[in-house]
Amino acid sequence: MTSDVMTLTASAPWLEVDALIDDPGTRIVVCCGAGGVGKTTTAAALGVRAAERGRKVVVLTIDPARRLAQSMGISELDNVPRQVKGVDEAAGGELHAMMLDMKRTFDEIVEGHADAERARAILENPFYQSLSAGFAGTQEYMAMEKLGQLRAGDAWDLIVVDTPPSRSALDFLDAPKRLGSFLDGKFIRVLMAPAKVGGRAGMKFLNVGMSMMTGTLSKLMGGQLLRDVQTFVAAMDTMFGGFRTRADATYRLLQAPGTAFLVVAAPERDALREAAYFVERLAAEQMPLAGLVLNRVHGSGADQLSAERALAAAEALTESCADRPAEEPGPATGGAADGGAVDASPDGDPNSPPYGAGSPPAENLGPDGIVDLAAGKTGSRTPGGPSPAAAAEHTASPSTSAAHLAAGLLRLHAERMQVLARERRTRDRFTALHPEVPVAEVAALPGDVHDLAGLRAIGDRLALRPGEADG
Amino acid sequence: MSRLHVVSGKGGTGKTTVAAALALALATEGRRTLLVEVEGRQGIAQLFETEALPYEERKIAVAPGGGEVHALAIDAERALLDYLQMFYKLGGAGRALKKLGAIDFATTIAPGLRDVLLTGKACEAVRRKDKSGAFVYDAVVMDAPPTGRITRFLNVNDEVAGLAKIGPIHNQAQAVMRVLKSPETAVHLVTLLEEMPVQETADGIAELRAAGIPVGGVVINMTRPALLDNGDLEVAARGARAGIAKALSQAGLGGARRGGLAERLIDPLLEQAREHAERVELERAQYAELTALGLPTYELGLLPEGVDLAGLYGLARDLRRQGPI
Numbered sequence: 001m002t003s004d005v006m007t008l009t010a011s012a013p014w015l016e017v018d019a020l021i022d023d024p025g026t027r028i029v030v031c032c033g034a035g036g037v038g039k040t041t042t043a044a045a046l047g048v049r050a051a052e053r054g055r056k057v058v059v060l061t062i063d064p065a066r067r068l069a070q071s072m073g074i075s076e077l078d079n080v081p082r083q084v085k086g087v088d089e090a091a092g093g094e095l096h097a098m099m100l101d102m103k104r105t106f107d108e109i110v111e112g113h114a115d116a117e118r119a120r121a122i123l124e125n126p127f128y129q130s131l132s133a134g135f136a137g138t139q140e141y142m143a144m145e146k147l148g149q150l151r152a153g154d155a156w157d158l159i160v161v162d163t164p165p166s167r168s169a170l171d172f173l174d175a176p177k178r179l180g181s182f183l184d185g186k187f188i189r190v191l192m193a194p195a196k197v198g199g200r201a202g203m204k205f206l207n208v209g210m211s212m213m214t215g216t217l218s219k220l221m222g223g224q225l226l227r228d229v230q231t232f233v234a235a236m237d238t239m240f241g242g243f244r245t246r247a248d249a250t251y252r253l254l255q256a257p258g259t260a261f262l263v264v265a266a267p268e269r270d271a272l273r274e275a276a277y278f279v280e281r282l283a284a285e286q287m288p289l290a291g292l293v294l295n296r297v298h299g300s301g302a303d304q305l306s307a308e309r310a311l312a313a314a315e316a317l318t319e320s321c322a323d324r325p326a327e328e329p330g331p332a333t334g335g336a337a338d339g340g341a342v343d344a345s346p347d348g349d350p351n352s353p354p355y356g357a358g359s360p361p362a363e364n365l366g367p368d369g370i371v372d373l374a375a376g377k378t379g380s381r382t383p384g385g386p387s388p389a390a391a392a393e394h395t396a397s398p399s400t401s402a403a404h405l406a407a408g409l410l411r412l413h414a415e416r417m418q419v420l421a422r423e424r425r426t427r428d429r430f431t432a433l434h435p436e437v438p439v440a441e442v443a444a445l446p447g448d449v450h451d452l453a454g455l456r457a458i459g460d461r462l463a464l465r466p467g468e469a470d471g
Numbered sequence: 472m473s474r475l476h477v478v479s480g481k482g483g484t485g486k487t488t489v490a491a492a493l494a495l496a497l498a499t500e501g502r503r504t505l506l507v508e509v510e511g512r513q514g515i516a517q518l519f520e521t522e523a524l525p526y527e528e529r530k531i532a533v534a535p536g537g538g539e540v541h542a543l544a545i546d547a548e549r550a551l552l553d554y555l556q557m558f559y560k561l562g563g564a565g566r567a568l569k570k571l572g573a574i575d576f577a578t579t580i581a582p583g584l585r586d587v588l589l590t591g592k593a594c595e596a597v598r599r600k601d602k603s604g605a606f607v608y609d610a611v612v613m614d615a616p617p618t619g620r621i622t623r624f625l626n627v628n629d630e631v632a633g634l635a636k637i638g639p640i641h642n643q644a645q646a647v648m649r650v651l652k653s654p655e656t657a658v659h660l661v662t663l664l665e666e667m668p669v670q671e672t673a674d675g676i677a678e679l680r681a682a683g684i685p686v687g688g689v690v691i692n693m694t695r696p697a698l699l700d701n702g703d704l705e706v707a708a709r710g711a712r713a714g715i716a717k718a719l720s721q722a723g724l725g726g727a728r729r730g731g732l733a734e735r736l737i738d739p740l741l742e743q744a745r746e747h748a749e750r751v752e753l754e755r756a757q758y759a760e761l762t763a764l765g766l767p768t769y770e771l772g773l774l775p776e777g778v779d780l781a782g783l784y785g786l787a788r789d790l791r792r793q794g795p796i
Contacts (some may be wrong), residue, residue, distance in 0.1 A: 035482015035617055036668075063619060066670065130634050187572040225635040266483070269777055270514075301739025305724070313722035320721070402714025405706060406722070408699045409715070409740040412747055415698065418775050446749040448666040 012431040015291030015438035017463045020260060021050040021158065027258035028151065029290070032163040032172070034274040037266045038295040041449055041458060042442075043162035044072055046262075047095055048452060049459035050158050051084075054091035058150060060161040062100050062143050071451045072097045079104040081150075086452050096156075102142040106132040109145065113239045122235045127228040139164045140172040144250045151253060173254075173285060188233050260290035263437075265430075267297055267423035272430045279434050291438035293462065294427060298419050298444050307417035314410035317403045441466060472795070473657035473687060475597045475650065476612045479621040479675065480661030481668040485692045487514040488778050488786065489661045489771065490614040491540075493796065495787035498538030502609040505596050506531075508544045509589040510616060515542050520780055526550075528596075534787070541608070543596070547578040550588040586627040587644050594650040618660060618675040625651050625658070626682045657687030659796070662761065664691060664754035669761060676764060688796055689766050691758070693773040697751045699744050712737055769793045 020026055031043045040061055047059035058081045061069070069075065072084050074097050081096035110128075111119050122128050132138060143164055150159050163172045218226050253259065261282055265275035275292060282289045431439070442461045449455060476497070478490035487508075494506040505528060508515050516524045519531045524544040532540040551574060552565045568574050578585050599607045616624045629648055635641045650656060660675055662668040672689060679686050716727040716734045725732025761768060771789055774782040790796060 037483060068667075126634055130630065187576050190571060190573075224637065225640070228634070268483075271483070301742060302736050305736060309724070313719070313724050316722045317718055399714050401706060402711050403718040403721075405699075405703055405711060406715045406718035408703060409744055410719075410722070412698045412743055413740055415695075415775070416743055422776065446746045447753055 012435065013291075013438040014466055015293070015440035017046070017049075017440050018053070020290055021046060021055065022053060024157070025258055026260055027158060028147070028253070028260070029158065029160045030163065030254070030259065030261045031161070031264050031293075032261060032278060033264035034271045037264050037271050039162045039264045040068055041455070042262070042264050042293055042295065042462070043160050044068060044097070045449075045455045045458035045462060047097065047160045048084075048087060048455045049463065050160070051093040051095035052088045052091060052456075054093040056094045056155075056157040058096040058098065058156045058159050060098055060100060060143070060146060060150065060159060062139065062162055062164040068449065069099065071449060071455060074099060079108075079146075084452075093157075100139070100143055100146055102139050103132045105142040105146055106138065110236075110239070113242055114235070118235055122232065125228060125232045125235065127225070127232045128236075131232075140174075141247075143172060144254075145246065148246065148250045148253060173281070173287075255286050255288070257288065259288055261287055262290055262293050264293045264295060266295050267427050269426050272426050276430055276433055279437055289437065291440060292430070294439055294441045296444040297423060297427075297441040298416060300413070300416050300420060302413060303417065303420065305413060305417070307414040307421070310410040310414040310417065314407040314414070317407040317410070321400050321403045321407075473655055473685070474606070474608075474610050475593065475656045476610060476687065476796070477615045477621070477625065477656065477658040478612060478661060478690075479615045479618050479658060480690075480692075481619070481663075481671045482617050484661045484663050484668050485778075486617070486661045487512075487518060487614045488783070489659075489690050489692060490612050491515060491518050492771070492783055492786035492790055493659070494540045494610075494612040495532060495534050495784065496790040496796070497610045497612065498532075498534035498540050499536045499791065501537045502534075503539045503541065503607070505608045505611045506540055506542045507593050507596070507611060507613045508542070509593075509613065511544065511546065513544065515544070515614065518778065518780075518783060535784075543592075545589050545592045547585045547588045548574055550592045551578055551584075554588065554591075584631065584640070586624050587631050587640070587647060590625065590627075590651065591643055591647045594647045597650060597655065615658075618671045621658065621675060622678040622682050622684065625679075625684055629682075652683050652685070654685060656685055658684060659687040659690055661690045661692050663693055664757045664761075666753075666757065669757045673760065673764060676766070686766060688769055689761055689764065690769045690771060690790075691761065692771050694754075694770050695773050697747075697754075699747055700751050701748050704741075704744055704748050767794075767796070769796060 021029070029043075029046060031039045031046070033039050040063075043059055043061060047057045051057045059072070072095075073086070074082055074084075078099060079101040081098040084095040084097050087093075087095045107123060110122050114122060140163075143161065147159065147161055150156060254261075263275045263278050263282075265271040279289060279292070427439075431437075440462055441464075442458060443464075445454070445457065445461075449458060476490075476493055478486050478493060480486035480489070491506060494504045498504040506515060508524065513523050515531070516522060519542070521531055524531075524542055526544060526546045526549040528541050528543045530539050531542045534540060548569075552569075555565050555568075565574070578588065593611055593613050596608055597606075597611045601607050615621055629644075631640060631644045635644070658679055660672045662672045676686050713727075715737055716731070719725070719733035719736055720727035720731065724736065727733045769790060770793070771786050774785075776782075778786075
């Protein structure tokens, strides 16, 4: 098992983040993935790192957590890129950041494409107001629209964008097309002038359906809503072609060589399942995938000690503590004397066999191995009571308190090793399916990110070659 | 007691799992619940290890004591066609509408319509009665959109009602809204003991309250036991190293003297303990923020091996043990 894991790990190529963001040919990085995997944080951390490595960067965030926005110095929703202070600009780079205001972006398109009077008619239309603020695809469409604007402006070396928290992580690829096809589709023309479409020769059947339909629509929506929609459509008429053209242009931009998609995931089953789905979809759409960013990966400095051995040892220590009164420092007896669970190898011999594969695990791994987990949890209900006789701390022999502490450390380690094993399995499942996808692993931070320093730390971890020690 | 349980939460907090566990928990003692999915992700099917759910209510699990959990993946398009058929007998015209793109328009583009259809179908299930006049389902549990969109999703009926000031859509929206704002409904938020989900939970509750939608409880998911805390670390820092090395060695993990195998374990183990203690402190602070919200809280432990069917039943048991939700 262990050796299989190693082989698979070795076969996943490393995603060299620094090479990607340093390449002047990289102009757009799109971070996508399921909700809650750290997309926005990854985008922000990439932005900070690229700027400090000399690029002129703008980060476009869609719906960031307030704290994260504050960490970059943007406190309110604003549709204009603002310079982020506190970034090291010694290498000649700059960082700007903005949050998408979808209504404002939509309004700007209208204002830019219609004369003042017509624009006002559109902006005041109730259907438009609802569409621009609410509908499920507007955010995705406007995110792509804004991306197109930023790219066209050519004021930036590199645009980093995170994708909206969609129903499905793929919505942002579909929404622009959907809105585009609606806005210059058949249905709109039916709404506009039913007679014109339905009245053509040879379309009698459709004609019946059509008048029935507009009648139905009116019945369903109520005459007033239908009128709002019709007025909106009439006012937008001249802009429809434009919408389609823009949606197509953005789509092509995403396929262009200067664009790199990063699929972000956490090493959990559902997130990686979605990531795999995304990888396949990007390939189908001929979108350039740079690789997978695996966030919050756990490691251990003592990974040579397996969970099973750690648990068995913890169990042995707990038993030996129970066997003697807490006040008594207790002599440094070998575990074997204390009970059957550990008739294990002798104490203190530097030549005793190493942990893991080489050692004979059977003696330490009694049938109690699993039971021990439950014991560990029970013990935890009284969180770690520092109480256990701190008095004995200077004694050379393993006092009861030291034994308690050691048992706690071992249980903690066992938990960590179980997490590690689980993460490895889910990651290997992904790698087995998509061995060609480069992977960057980001070691888990104990806390949340609040500031530029935190983003910088994430960036450092992102760029780390696998196997390199981290801080 | 509420009969429509809407389960939301930040992405990644496990709301689908919690919704499923809740549906199981509410189905004990011969009761019957309906678990509905509105986002087309087939998360429920994956969780119950069955094939993809069709747009059809079907039994997917039995609960201890003879209860039943049924499930339904609501599809907005099918819901609209059903609706047209039911109220207007529009079978054929429905197909014509679909061909034109009108159904697509209504279910994906028209603001709020999609959400009215989804919530409308759930509310219909809540109110449905059998021939004897008893409710068909004792409770309906909805695996709802994430916290960031939940208020808009539930309140969108208000928006539609404002947009369509008369007509059937208007009436339907009003009817749905009456259920959603009544004590029959409770919105539960799932969170982890991390800053961002807790912050979103607090924001979500404020938004729901402002919209007049009843908030139920907060489910703290994936909690982990605190194995060690700062107190233990202090002990370790004050020179218990030698003792720990000896204890490790005594447990059969190698030599205790400098450079010995047991001694070399101490630094990495203490480092892990420091990270753990930092997390425990963070979690305590987040826990305090959640309890300050003044809502009932429920805790579900992390399942180290991920959620399988047995784990799901375990979570349902844990929920039940923590009192009525």
